Amino acid sequence: MSKWMSFAIGVCMLSLFGTACQKQDTHHEVQSHSRDGLLGITEVNPNNPLGATYRTYTDDLRVMDQAVKAQLPVVKRTNISLNGSNAHVRLDVPAGTDQATIERIRAQAQETLAAAVPRYKYKVSVAVK
Numbered sequence: 001m002s003k004w005m006s007f008a009i010g011v012c013m014l015s016l017f018g019t020a021c022q023k024q025d026t027h028h029e030v031q032s033h034s035r036d037g038l039l040g041i042t043e044v045n046p047n048n049p050l051g052a053t054y055r056t057y058t059d060d061l062r063v064m065d066q067a068v069k070a071q072l073p074v075v076k077r078t079n080i081s082l083n084g085s086n087a088h089v090r091l092d093v094p095a096g097t098d099q100a101t102i103e104r105i106r107a108q109a110q111e112t113l114a115a116a117v118p119r120y121k122y123k124v125s126v127a128v129k
Helices: 003-020 057-071 099-116
Strands: 077-083 086-093 121-128
Touching: 057 077, 057 086, 057 099, 086 099, 099 121
Parallel strands: 086 121
Antiparallel strands: 077 086
């Protein structure tokens, strides 16, 4: 065996020994996608009907109506119409409600609806009936 061949073998042995002695990072948290048949896409796309966060317009209307009724019991009737990402909300309050209270109800309804279903732009109006 030649001198160079011995040298090459020695270098290879040292490099193998050096890599074998390095500290191995064994703390890896492996997360896999769910077995939904779509490689986990239902977990990241909220508009996918198979996802847990998907809601229809009917569900959105129900959530909005319940939020208004829970936060504003003074409201007699709620009328909500959706047009794309815009929600037009009309609230009927009892006759004799003063203007300051009407404005407070409108502002509180706007905040309540934005918190309950944040994907819409709300236009809230309050009518005295």
